[in-house]
Every structure is written in structure tokens, then in C-alpha cells.
Amino acid sequence: MKKFDIPEQFKSSFTGQIKMWRRSQDPRKKDFSPSVIPVGDLRLVFPRHMGFCYGVENAIEIAFKAVNENPGKRVFLLGEMIHNPAVNEDLKSLGVTFIMDTAGNRLMDWNTLTSEDIVITPAFGTTLEIESQLSALGVDVKKYNTTCPFVEKVWKRSDEIGVEGYTIIIHGKYKHEETRATFSHANVKTKSVVVRDMKEARLLADYIEGKREVAEFNQDFAGKCTEGFDAAQDLKRIGVVNQTTMLATETEEIAQFLKQIVLNTHGEGSFAETRDTLCYATNDNQDAAMELLNTGADTAIVIGGHNSSNTYQLATILSQKINTFFVESASAIGEGVIEHLDLRTLQKTQSTFDAQTLRTLVVASGASCPDTLVDQVVGKILSLKNVDITLAEALKNWMQA
DSSP, X not given: OOOOOOOGGGOOSSHHHHHXXXXXXXXTOOOXXXXXXXXXXXXXXXXXXXXOOHHHHHHHHHHHHHHHHXXXXXXXXXXXXXXXXXXXXXXXXXXXXXXXXXXXXXXXXXXXXXXXXXXXXXXXXXXXXXXXXXXXXXXXXSTTBOOOHHHHHXXXXXXXXXXXXXXXXXXXXXXXXXXXXXXXXXXXXXXXXXXXXXXXXXXXXXXXXXXXXXXXXXXXXXXXXXXXXXXXXXXXXXXXXXXXXXXXXXXXXXXXXXXHHHHHHHOTTSEEXXXXXXXXXHHHHHHHHHHGGGSOOSEEEEESOTTOHHHHHHHHHHTTXXXXXXXXXXXXXXXXXXXXXXXXXXXXXXXXXOGGGOSEEXXXXXXXXXXXXXXXXXXXXXXXXXXXXXXXXXXXXHHHO
């Protein structure tokens, strides 16, 4: 697999060594068992797969290349390059200006952009409408395009089945940058509709089976379907794709459910298979997280941006059996307290946290989280516990065991 040029500030002396060691022992990445490293009286448990994925490393390399190759020029990002505040702040510190927020609201007057300006497309991709608007201003939107190759794979498959007359069902968060981009691209060849979860999939199934009035469709899926969507005609042949950071098992569940509904209602040829669009990194990270549930861990800390969908999915998986805290950085952890995202309310909150009582701690991170942030969290925990062994010594002992 291609190796990317990642800035030094994102490289790790501890977490990186764990990953390198596991790769050396299991180059084909078939072993999903976690890494369990004793550090004093604490067992640190790390998932087999964690941190930057292929698409994120690709995006980071291109974005920092755009800055380095264009001294003296204005450099802009369409929005957050990835959902990690540390990475985005690093780009801002280099003079990169963000021209939209995560909701797609403009943060500046686009008429001030010129053909001399550099505009980076984020890893989520962007809509065809935005590309067209920027191109009309003379901006080159292709040169520094960091769109994840696996997102583009979803777009390509959507095009293929769209040409064949299938409507695209997108499993995703309809306000998420990636889903907005996929929705835009899908609409070129066919109609599309976004479903957030199984609840909305079941609602959609009622329309496929003719159990609900067609007139109610545009109200139930307001802002989530192509303009002019006709539920009586456009749900006779469908295919399901996803926002690549959603829970892969949920995407498969939704796809299989809708497949049975449409086949039973409209017969053979009414469903297009699209399982090959699921992102391997999302699958691997989530499968590795599932392996952590049987480690006997009493606490889990998941590190990543609070608006990161893939990180939220990991935290949700771990919370099934483990007391889980979703934090953005080591600064969230203090003496007796931890600031984290409440997975139910999606609001920041504080909880009591006693590092001294920890015995088995899972430490995981999302696909957009630098390994250095993981190192800092581990270092903070160990400083609060006052362990009598260094991380370097613990790592050496683990490798030699």
C-alpha cells in the first residue's frame, strides 16, 4: 500500500511503534485481536486498527503539499479537511482559510476568490454545485482535491446503477459533508433519498410497499430526497450506498432489509447489489473495536473530533459493554474529572474520573485522529496514576514477551 508523506507533528513514538510491531507480525492484517500492554498495575488495550486511514493520510499529504508548493499565495479549504480539530488548527496556523463551515454555510464572500487562489477540496468531497460555482470564478478545484478514493468509489457505483434506472438510497447523515456530496453526484444520473437509520429505512419500506400515501413522502423525507421525487415510481428499483463513516453493520442491515422489501414487492431485478462500496478502513476499525468488548476492560477512552462520525461509531460500539468516554484530546482529562461527549445527547459534559482505580483501559481513536493525540492521552493517564515504569520500557517488555 502507498506510503504518504505525513507531517512530523502527527507521527508517534509510542502508538506508531505498536502499529509497526503488529504489522511486522501480521502483514496481511488478518489478526484482529487487540494489543494488551502492561504498564505497572494498568493494562493498556489498543485495537488492532486505529488512527489515520488511507483516505485521511492521502488528504493530509495533499493539503500540506498545497501549502508548501504555493508560498505567497492565498490558500483556502472548502471546509474542515477532516473532522479533527488538531489537524484543522494546524492548517489554519499555516495561513489556510476555511471558506465554509461543516453545515455548508459560507464564511466569506466567494466573489473575492480569483484564479490565482488555491482552493483545497476536503476528504469528504464536495457537491457538483459548489464545484461549478468555483469553476465559474476561475478557481481550479481539481489540482488539490483530497476527496477520499473510497468516497469516489461510492460515487462511481452510484453512477453505474443510476444509468441502469435504479434510485440511490444513501445511508448517512443528510447534513454531513460527505452525504451532501454523494447526494449531489447521485442526482446527476438518477433520483436519490437519504435514510439515517433503520427507523427511516422502515418508513421508506412502507412507501415501497404502498402502505403510505405518496403525498406524504416529501414531508417525511423533506430535504432528504431529489426534487420532484415520485415515491410511486422512483422506489420500484433501488440500490443502497452509504456515507463511508457510518456503522458498516447498520448499512448492511438496511440494505438487506430494503432488498427483501423491494424484491417481494417489485420482483427480480428491482435491487442493485452495492456491497463493494463499503469502506475497508471503516469495516476494519469497527471489527477491531468489537474485539475489545471481550477484554474485561472497565473503562474506554476514544479519541477524536466530536463531530467525527467514524469516531462516534467506535465509541458507540465500545459503550455496549464498557464505560466509554469520547474525548478530543488529553486536555479533557484532569484530576478526578473528564470532559467528554455524551453519546446519547451529543452534548459535552463532565464526569468523575479516577485514574488511580483503572486496571484495564481501552484506548482507541478514530480514522481522522493523529497518533500523537493518543500518545498524549496515554501519557496523561500514566502521570495521574504515577506508574513506576516508562512507556518505552513497557513497550519493549511487550514486544519481547
